[in-house]
Amino acid sequence: MTLIDCRVGDVFTISQIRLEEALRHRLQILGILPGGRLQVLHKKRCGTMVVRTMGVRYALGAGAARKIVGERAL
Numbered sequence: 001m002t003l004i005d006c007r008v009g010d011v012f013t014i015s016q017i018r019l020e021e022a023l024r025h026r027l028q029i030l031g032i033l034p035g036g037r038l039q040v041l042h043k044k045r046c047g048t049m050v051v052r053t054m055g056v057r058y059a060l061g062a063g064a065a066r067k068i069v070g071e072r073a074l
Contacts, residue, residue: 003038003060003068004047011073012038012051018067030058037073 017024031054042050047062
């Protein structure tokens with residue numbers, strides 16, 4: 001499943017980020033990396049979402065959210 005499939009309130013564990021190297025590196029600097037957890041705080045119809053990791057909120061576009069693979073945490 002990808003991050004775009006999550007609903008508001010879901011906690012998502014990242015297993016893989018399928019973005020080009022520059023953007024993947026940028027997300028890693030921000031703390032969004034495989035093994036990490038994100039909580040979905042807000043999601044627009046167009047797919048843009050606000051997520052929180054390690055107490056910090058970030059906005060992600062739908063294109064990036066479609067390429068972050070993982071599973072919902074229970």
